[in-house]
Amino acid sequence: MVDSVRGPARVFFGSNRLIALALTSALAIYFPAAYWSMQSYVPLAQPIGAVVHLKRFHRVGSPGTFGYYSVAQFVENEADTTDAPQRSPYVVYEDSKPLGPAHSRKEDIELLGRGRFVHAGSIILFSASDNSDPRANGRNYWIVLPPNGPIRADERVPLIPRS
Numbered sequence: 001m002v003d004s005v006r007g008p009a010r011v012f013f014g015s016n017r018l019i020a021l022a023l024t025s026a027l028a029i030y031f032p033a034a035y036w037s038m039q040s041y042v043p044l045a046q047p048i049g050a051v052v053h054l055k056r057f058h059r060v061g062s063p064g065t066f067g068y069y070s071v072a073q074f075v076e077n078e079a080d081t082t083d084a085p086q087r088s089p090y091v092v093y094e095d096s097k098p099l100g101p102a103h104s105r106k107e108d109i110e111l112l113g114r115g116r117f118v119h120a121g122s123i124i125l126f127s128a129s130d131n132s133d134p135r136a137n138g139r140n141y142w143i144v145l146p147p148n149g150p151i152r153a154d155e156r157v158p159l160i161p162r163s
Contacts (some may be wrong), residue, residue: 033059047093050145054092054124057134057141060106066113066127067106068134072143076122088119093142099129119143 046053052072060067078087080103092099092115099115106125109116113127124143128134134141 044140045096046140047096047142047144047146048097049147050142054141054143060125061110065110066131067110067125068127069123069125070141071122072124073122075119075143078145079119079121090119090124090143090145092117092124093140093144094129095139097129098144099126112128 025054031136047157052075054070057070058069059071075090078088078090080086086103086111088103091102094115099117101116102118104116106118109118109125109127115127115129117124117126126134126141128137128139130137
């Protein structure tokens with residue numbers, strides 16, 4: 001009778017040792033990997049100025065056109081209007097490169113692309129610099145209010161890491 005009790009108890013405690021060994025092994029792998037990934041993390045650099053990181057992009061027009069839009073909150077007051085079609089001081093950036101020309105017509109953005117953009121209300125309508133799909137090209141897009149006013153599309157501003 002004593003042997004029958006020891007048998008299941010031995011199997012129970014043996015499986016706990018196996019679980020403990022698996023957890024120890026997992027932690028021995030996890031902590032060095034977590035430390036390495038923390039050391040290799042490079043914060044996303046962003047242009048200097050008031051910055052909004054554009055994230056959700058939606059196609060404008062039919063397939064084969066180049067226009068996409070994103071919504072940027074809190075920038076409506078400075079947007080281009082029909083009365084002031086070049087009012088917006090904002091610049092759209094693709095990674096560290098400013099896009100342009102700004103204040104472009106919707107039709108030109110869709111059909112010609114090449115970095116054209118317009119700021120209308122809270123909508124930023126733009127095309128990638130190489131007419132690729134911003135949802136899939138791996139680049140970051142920003143709308144930036146430069147600290148010293150608008151810049152030309154051929155200028156570059158220094159980037160600072162995000163804190």
